[in-house]
Amino acid sequence: MSPLIEIDELRSINGPVILIDARAGADTYQRYLSGHLEGAQHVDLDKDLAVKPEDPAYGGRHPLPPLEDFAKLLGKLGITPDTHVVVYDDKAAAFGGARIWWMLKAIGHKKVQVLNGGLQALINAGVPLSTEPYTAEPVQPYPVPPLYMGTADIEQAGDAAKDDTKMVIDVRESPRYLGQTEPIDLIAGHIPGAVNLPYTTNLDATGKYLPADELKKTYEKLFGNVLPSEVIVHCGSGVTACHTLLGMDYAGIKGPKLYVGSWSEWSRRDLPIATE
The missing domain is CATH 3.40.250.10 (Rhodanese-like domain)
Structure with a gap:
């Protein structure tokens, strides 16, 4: 599907x-x-x-x-x-x-x-x-597993950003990544070693996702020799990163992980910050 x-x-x-x-x-x-x-x-x-x-x-x-x-x-x-x-x-x-x-x-x-x-x-x-609210018939709580699958923590993101066999992708707008502005979090910049691919590059002029084959070319060019399973995606707070993870799935790329804490966590932990 x-x-x-x-x-x-x-x-x-x-x-x-x-x-x-x-x-x-x-x-x-x-x-x-x-x-x-x-x-x-x-x-x-x-x-x-x-x-x-x-x-x-x-x-x-x-x-x-x-x-x-x-x-x-x-x-x-x-x-x-x-x-x-x-x-x-x-x-x-x-x-x-x-x-x-x-x-x-x-x-x-x-x-x-x-x-x-x-x-x-x-x-x-x-x-x-x-304009009418709708409520479905409730059922029993969903039978969930012990953990959310496909996540990465702050240590894994930091290690991956320093490893040439892995990759951290920051999907925020380029001015935020470059430390030129930061409208939400306390400090501007990005995780040293992370690469920038704004989530908006997933979209055409109408706000729909680009064709799957076009997205696939973009992602694979960025990955180079890095395996999808070694890719971690983040944003400001773990929300818009899901937009790019969806785009990757649409393009047939499976395995990248979400760093949920994202920049909002990293920037508050007195860790190295890059602006280049």
Whole structure:
């Protein structure tokens, strides 16, 4: 199953599907009520797909929720291991859309797809939006594994950035990577040895992912001789990095890991920082 789904494909799905509207930022529920795909349930990035950290220096600004909490959320949404899930957000999957896709994949869920282009694609296609909230019939908490699969910690990211056989990819905008500006975290710059590939390079002018073969060429050129399993992807707080991990999966590249704490953790730990 492709990690991306187009609007026409969504319309033609035979059988039940759980739709998730996973926005981020202020007043997400009010924005959900102002217009969402009919039948989509609201999920909040900050409240549902992350926990508020006691100290961002240990886990970053968007730590993953405990697995038992995620299991309860999925049960509340009516999601079982056999459920076909389609998710979207209002920023071309760069916020909650790719994050919940990655979280579901990280617990072994098979049938999950992200709507290519997200809410804007629905609007562009003239799909009528609903202002009525929707809630699915809840089920038992999801049977989660002991750990999220495919993560890397701060030590692994630091070691990989210094190892020529491994690679750390920073998907933030280049001015943040270069230390020219930092609108969110305390210090500007990047992990020494990390390379920069902004997540926006995954997208075309309409906010949809570029064709899989084009993405594959970009990623493989960047990797060089580094195996995908030796690649770690990060961003500011482990959210938009999932957008690039989704793009890699779409391109047929399996194995790269997510450094969840990302720059929001690294920059608070008195560790080396580069600006070149």
